[in-house]
Amino acid sequence: MERVSIEEAKRRLGETLTIAGWVSRTRDLGKLKFILLRDASGEIQVTVKPDNPIAETLEELHLGREDVVAFKGRVVESRIAHAGVEFIPESVELINRAKQPIPIDVSGRVKAELDTRLDYRFLDFRTPRSRAIFRIQHTLLQAFRRFLSDRGYLEIQPPCIIASASEGGAELFRLPYFDRTAYLAQSPQLYKQMCAVSFEKVFMVVPVWRAEKFDTPTHLNEVRQMDIEQAYADDEDVMRVLEECLVYMLEAVRRERREELEILGRELEVPRLPLRRLTYDEAIEMLRGVGDEIEWGEDFTRTQERKLWSLLGEEAFFIKDWPETLKPFYAMPREDDPRLVHAFDLIYRGLEISSGTQRIHLPDLLRRRLREKGLNPENFKHYIECFEYGAPPHAGWSIGLERLTMAVTGASNIRECCMFPRDRERLIP
RNA sequence: GCCCUGGUAGUAUAGCCCGGUCUAAUAUGCUCGGCUGUCACCCGAGUGAGCGCGGGUUCAAAUCCCGCCCAGGGCGCCA
Numbered sequence: 001m002e003r004v005s006i007e008e009a010k011r012r013l014g015e016t017l018t019i020a021g022w023v024s025r026t027r028d029l030g031k032l033k034f035i036l037l038r039d040a041s042g043e044i045q046v047t048v049k050p051d052n053p054i055a056e057t058l059e060e061l062h063l064g065r066e067d068v069v070a071f072k073g074r075v076v077e078s079r080i081a082h083a084g085v086e087f088i089p090e091s092v093e094l095i096n097r098a099k100q101p102i103p104i105d106v107s108g109r110v111k112a113e114l115d116t117r118l119d120y121r122f123l124d125f126r127t128p129r130s131r132a133i134f135r136i137q138h139t140l141l142q143a144f145r146r147f148l149s150d151r152g153y154l155e156i157q158p159p160c161i162i163a164s165a166s167e168g169g170a171e172l173f174r175l176p177y178f179d180r181t182a183y184l185a186q187s188p189q190l191y192k193q194m195c196a197v198s199f200e201k202v203f204m205v206v207p208v209w210r211a212e213k214f215d216t217p218t219h220l221n222e223v224r225q226m227d228i229e230q231a232y233a234d235d236e237d238v239m240r241v242l243e244e245c246l247v248y249m250l251e252a253v254r255r256e257r258r259e260e261l262e263i264l265g266r267e268l269e270v271p272r273l274p275l276r277r278l279t280y281d282e283a284i285e286m287l288r289g290v291g292d293e294i295e296w297g298e299d300f301t302r303t304q305e306r307k308l309w310s311l312l313g314e315e316a317f318f319i320k321d322w323p324e325t326l327k328p329f330y331a332m333p334r335e336d337d338p339r340l341v342h343a344f345d346l347i348y349r350g351l352e353i354s355s356g357t358q359r360i361h362l363p364d365l366l367r368r369r370l371r372e373k374g375l376n377p378e379n380f381k382h383y384i385e386c387f388e389y390g391a392p393p394h395a396g397w398s399i400g401l402e403r404l405t406m407a408v409t410g411a412s413n414i415r416e417c418c419m420f421p422r423d424r425e426r427l428i429p
Numbered sequence: 430g431c432c433c434u435g436g437u438a439g440u441a442u443a444g445c446c447c448g449g450u451c452u453a454a455u456a457u458g459c460u461c462g463g464c465u466g467u468c469a470c471c472c473g474a475g476u477g478a479g480c481g482c483g484g485g486u487u488c489a490a491a492u493c494c495c496g497c498c499c500a501g502g503g504c505g506c507c508a
Binding site: 080101331425 | 430439440441442456457458459460463464465466467468469470471477499500501502503504505506507508
């Protein structure tokens with residue numbers, strides 16, 4: 001089909017072109033008909049006067065919302081049409097009918113609940129809100145890749161099916177693997193380390209799975225994460241990369257997604273660097289200062305993270321120097337206080353969007369830490385092995401894509417920021 | 430797994446507290462009719478739910494009670 005996008009057509013005034021898209025709505029005044037036609041690029045009003053050769057065909061077609069139609073004709077300036085331009089067709093082709101009534105209002109005017117929207121996700125993608133969210137997500141991803149590629153990081157592809165569940169922590173999804181049992185990866189952690197000890201600087205965007213029965217607005221059983229791993233780096237080094245990367249991504253969204261931010265009613269503030277580095281101890285103090293009864297050694301709840309955000313009044317900040325009990329075995333202990341590890345979380349708009357650590361690159365220390373955590377170093381032979389043949393110190397982090405999208409778009413439920421969310425109940429679509 | 434709130438036309442809400450006036454209302458959609466400049470077009474008519482599912486109380490249940498399922502939020506859980 002010789003077809004141009006609606007946005008392109010608007011730039012090519014007077015030329016005879018074919019546009020195609022969905023009927024957003026029709027305004028039928030009897031002899032005069034207006035059809036609002038929408039494609040992925042934009043919307044235009046198609047105006048059909050009684051003397052138009054297609055006037056009669058159009059009457060017979062009786063177009064309805066979301067019918068797919070192609071028009072051949074030209075874009076002309078119009079002083080009457082509010083958009084300033086309109087499309088005058090000379091022929092029309094009905095490409096496909098939409099069944100009526102449509103399950104949700106694609107124009108976004110009659111609200112639908114998230115659950116209903118997710119049942120009809122393909123239609124929901126046509127609403128201004130959803131389109132804005134996923135375009136912003138796309139920009140975040142593009143900016144992430146560009147930022148790291150420009151700085152010499154190599155994009156790697158770790159496996160999603162893994163053999164071992166012996167890392168501890170979250171429950172994994174099991175699956176049959178020929179005559180063995182395998183698992184869906186809960187983290188590409190080991191693989192990115194294996195890459196970093198040879199490629200030095202790597203990044204990736206991968207899905208991960210957690211079989212936890214959580215039921216919250218910020219958790220999914222399948223999420224995508226954006227990770228880096230870097231050799232010859234400690235936690236502070238990669239925190240700097242993280243904050244710069246965040247600012248880079250936010251600036252890209254602010255620059256390239258002005259219209260989408262407006263649809264969402266979001267004014268995106270780009271934090272100034274360096275970000276505040278709050279220690280875990282300071283965060284505990286702050287919460288206690290306002291009457292929160294948090295114990296040292298406890299993790300922060302979502303409510304507490306939001307509380308810290310409002311107390312600090314900063315868009316984004318780090319919490320660092322965590323108790324070793326709250327972080328995985330491979331987090332490097334602090335020399336000055338072995339109760340603490342070189343680990344950090346990044347809180348953006350009250351939401352934990354990223355966490356990272358400096359990793360233990362010393363096999364003996366790793367074995368000791370595993371034992372201290374009640375794990376058997378024998379089960380981690382392949383993991384430890386990659387540090388036996390010349391492993392530089394290294395550190396890394398991971399950003400949850402859906403969480404970041406939530407914070408940037410202002411969505412209150414993570415499901416809205418995942419195209420096809422997987423949670424405890426939802427497996428379809 | 431726990432606590433709170435909710436589930437009513439395709440969609441979103443009202444009604445529920447205080448049972449009967451609900452033959453279930455409103456918006457939007459949809460159907461039909463009218464309209465030559467609309468732009469959330471307008472005007473008129475119509476269509477569409479028996480109130481999440483199951484049970485109970487009552488002369489009478491959308492409304493009260495019990496169980497279950499589902500949704501939203503808070504927690505828990507979550508290297």
